[in-house]
Amino acid sequence: QSALTQPASVSGSPGQSITISCTGTSSDVGGFDYVSWYQQHPGRAPKLIIYDVRNRPSGVSNRFSGSKSGNTASLIISGLQAEDEAEYHCTSFTTGGTLVFGPGTSVTVL
Amino acid sequence: QVQLQESGPGLVKPSETLSLTCTVSGYPLTSGYYWVWIRQSPGKGLEWIATIYHTGTTYYHPSLKSRVTISVDTSKNQFSLKLSSVSAADTAVYYCASLRSYYGSRFDFWGQGTLVTVSS
Numbered sequence: 001q002s003a004l005t006q007p008a009s010v011s012g013s014p015g016q017s018i019t020i021s022c023t024g025t026s027s028d029v030g031g032f033d034y035v036s037w038y039q040q041h042p043g044r045a046p047k048l049i050i051y052d053v054r055n056r057p058s059g060v061s062n063r064f065s066g067s068k069s070g071n072t073a074s075l076i077i078s079g080l081q082a083e084d085e086a087e088y089h090c091t092s093f094t095t096g097g098t099l100v101f102g103p104g105t106s107v108t109v110l
Numbered sequence: 111q112v113q114l115q116e117s118g119p120g121l122v123k124p125s126e127t128l129s130l131t132c133t134v135s136g137y138p139l140t141s142g143y144y145w146v147w148i149r150q151s152p153g154k155g156l157e158w159i160a161t162i163y164h165t166g167t168t169y170y171h172p173s174l175k176s177r178v179t180i181s182v183d184t185s186k187n188q189f190s191l192k193l194s195s196v197s198a199a200d201t202a203v204y205y206c207a208s209l210r211s212y213y214g215s216r217f218d219f220w221g222q223g224t225l226v227t228v229s230s
Contacts, residue, residue: 001171051215052216057218103154103155
């Protein structure tokens, strides 16, 4: 299985919105609505922020939202804040019951 | 609240077997979650390694399958990872986590991670 594709980095100014893409194939992202997103600050474990493409766990800010079109899922962060500066990882369920991650996207708040 | 804690040697010699245990507290291993191991090589992205259900059903990353064994001990509320014939490429932070369901990628709870270095 091949890793999902994410941009290496995305940046934005405070208050702006940014979008992080996560591209796979019909065997993973495109084939199932089982894409999740994780936020990871340096030295910390990842934290679930979006699951099943667009659902937010309890306690996660509504500034985070998710969507999917075809083989590409997207994470949108609106009202960018300094605390959003982190690494963001996407993952998807795949055929055969395996799971695949993207390489991660570093978000910088300018 | 589910809490997970990894334990095991931080240094493993090349060609030997890496062994880690994840102790779960606050939630019985038998109560519906799946349990996984994920790793992150220095400066790299996350990599799913394996999944297990309390019944013993397992799923493995295709490229690691020949070297990996995941197991569960419900009496201790623990699950474990063994990775054989390790090399420097296996140096990583290893995380254990809970997976909400087979059909999904929702890792709700994570351990803090443990760094394993492969070196002689």
